[in-house]
Amino acid sequence: MSMIAAFYSGKSILITGATGFMGKVLMEKLFRTSPDLKVIYILVRPKAGQTTQQRVFQILNSKLFEKVKEICPDVHEKIRAIYADLNQNDFAISKEDMQELLSCTNIVFHCAATVRFDDHLRHAVQLNVTATQQLLIMASQMPKLEAFIHISTAFSNCNLTHIDEVIYPCPVEPKKIIDSMEWLDDAIIDEITPKLIGDRPNTYTYTKALGEMVVQQESRNLNIAIIRPSIVGATWQEPFPGWVDNLNGPSGLIIAAGKGFLRSIRGAPMAVADLIPVDTVVNLTLAVGWYTAVHRPKSTLIYHCTSGNLNPCNWGKMGFQVLATFEKVPFERAFRRPNADFTANTITSQYWNAVSHRAPAIIYDFYLRLTGRKPRMTKIMNRLLKTVSMIEYFVNRSWEWSTYNTEMLMSELSPEDQRVFNFDVRQLNWLEYIENYVLGIKKYLLKEDMAGIPEAKQHLKRLRNIHYLFNTALFLIAWRLLIARSQMARNVWFFIVSFCYKFLSYFRASSTLKV
Template sequence: MPCQSEVVDFYSGRSIFITGATGFLGKILLEKLLRTCPDIKFICLLVRNKAGQDAKMRVQDLLNSRVFESLRLSQPELFCKVVPVSGDITLPGLGISESDMTMMSQNVSVAFHCAATVRFDEPLKSAVDLNMKGVKRMLDVCKKLKHLEVLIHVSTAYVNCLRPELNETIYPAVCDPSKLMNTLDWLDEGTVTALTKSLLNGLPNTYTYTKGLGEHVIRDESLPFPVAIIRPTIVTSSWKEPMPGWVDSINGPTGFVAGCAAGIFRTLYCHTHMITDLIPAEYPTNLMISAAWHTVEHRMPSLCVYTIGSSGLNPVYWSDLEKYIYPYMMKNPISMTLWPPGGSFKSSYVHHKIDMVLYHNLPAYTLDFLVRCCGKKPFFVKLHKKAAKAMDSLQFYTIREWRSRCDNSMSLVERLNNYDKQLFNFDPRTIDWKDYLCAYYLGIRRFILKDDLNTLPAARKHFRRLIIAQYTLRAVAVFLLARTVIRRSITAKTLWYSTLDILSKYAQKTIRSFC
């Protein structure tokens, strides 16, 4: 039966070059290309030596990860198409050997640049090296690929986050990228750190700053091949592919949801009526694959920007995360939760700070005190501070909202035939948020917290015990407080016994609902 997919036909017999394949999106991209385009000639992965492992060993570990589970069972022979290329985006020429460079130059026709640092708190000098100089080094290598027809560069929609609307255009640079890179070369780390805030000029972090300037590095180059820039919004777990809820990164809301499930996080400063521009991970991946086909087959301009987000087409609100995830979290608790999930998003910063003291700081210091009494090394305060710092980095995004314009992306959807619209779906209008958010939580439970679904019966039993303990502690606290009051007042005594009766009935009803 002839192939119905124009996109799959495009990749048949072609060789691909990918940087950042060990990252979250890179893994999904590699898996999707292997699974849907089995006639690809081969895929070169740029992988640096790390922790005593060379590129070949690291690629083998990569292919053994759970994201490739289905392929290992159904088509393991496809892994032979994956070719490790030892290198590093921080090195001239990406550190690629002459023999590998010759091999790639003679074969590669499509390149995907996914390598970057996505840490919001990355020191500026390091962020520039990875997200700007790394782009320049990638372009220099791509110029040597004789048969290269397109480069797909992964950026972020938030390069323009000081504007309320995220358009598919490259706005004027906040500074000259070349001058910045040259200046930072001779400044020491301390000086750069001191200058960082003024250089960011209102941008929330070094990630958005350097990713935006990285786009200008591309625009300023005279390239013999076209480039498509992919700008996803907040990338969260997969929805359906390669498996429901797959995620291996705690960036963004994922870390907070994981912390809530473990009973650690009780509050997040957030305006719940605002849109959160989530996008399941397979959507930008499918757009990347389709954009390469479209750029080559339809002779697109030398530089085209595609934004992929949900806010302008199928919005989901922060309140929806509470509405859908929290009840599902209660019905499907994790087995090692320290305390029943609780807390909420707080629209009041003062309320948020009070809850931070009551439910984060005080428990952390209390637990560390008990740990010290047992003669062991305390760690809860340190863990809490680290988690609090990660949550603070989200604050810029949780109290603002943007509208992402996806005109180029939606135009590309219309260019796909009906078969490819299903196979490489990246239309945000097709997302069922209730279904997705439930899959998102189960994915966090399974892949981040390493708690398989077969632990659910034991987890629910443990959860019921925690609920009983929680209500018992509250009852004891109320009892001790009330006892001091009723000794002095007959009216208080009457009210006390009435309240006890109501609380008893409520507690019985609550316990029955969890049993």
């Protein structure tokens, strides 16, 4: 019997960010392995015209929860969706709901965050720092609380190259930042943002670092642990391989490459691609919840959930495998044939941006205009290039994260728990994982039918022919223009033509003689 699964049985668990990528997988695993848990409270806001209940209904009826519904048929009754907005005071939770949360919760998993790299500092602070502080204040009023697990990111200290399992202080105290956000106007915040974030690349990593400081400062006598995952990717094994449902991290760029929009990224092919499957992160998170509640470590332990030091893969290898998978299972209606690369050189990268990204978009928009349609490719390309520019920081560097706590935890687990809550990335076969990841993107994100693969391959063949035709036409036009302008080019041209003519005459004469 799994000790971790048994631990969560009968427990009341609060999850923030349960509608997000990681939150959904966390909920799924909890219900699948501990169907006897008492209740999972999730803090949800209405979104995109859907009420909180409709959102929960949609999640439970998704492919991800198919297995859960077999194992735990009363799953609908065990989820309590609580209306909440983490941007508001007391999260806008009603008094009755708050009372219930405070009196019943045993474990808190705090996953909610804004993960946008370009978020305005005020908003990023509100969600990643202030909301974390408020949640900790709530937690301190929960008499039955056994553990509080905070999800941070391995990149909260990406300004360092070697990162230990400690909280690194930021120069300005989080409390001062929170206070200043209340009275500074947006223009001033914009001005001081680069100074505050310093050598971090964006407001996301900075506010996640502040969030960790808040956890440390507000921990009081709570049992707290922090988990720092690196780049979270599709599921590796559970509940099935390749599940993914948003465009964050590599997923959006894999789509862009598969559809032929993305041809080049300025990145170091040999830099470590520190991806970690979402089910691995969830398994570690649940193991940490158990360990923190049962063993009550004296201080706040930090767990790095990374792959680079144990089973490294680099961006070059990953890109190669992604492209190889496109050969077998191409995406439908590609704009161009997938053919992308990482280039370390800035000038080469700018050249490819002009030739392979901007020029085809302009030509295609011109074609759309000619055929009376609305141009859209330049807009799509600008958005893609903006995304690429934001991730460049992460694909040009390698980091080293120490993983003593994660390894210690692994050794504390029973063999059964090591199997059920496996977070040992040494067992991960990257080629297989990446292939499943690309397949998962096709199935669950793009919702493409596997039956359409022959047609997609046919489409790629047509694109290849158009590509050859276009290049030949371009070459002939360039050559014609050159001949018109340069005597030297004309001489070369006449030499080639007369050489071919002589060769053909000789060939014809010798074949007549034989007869």
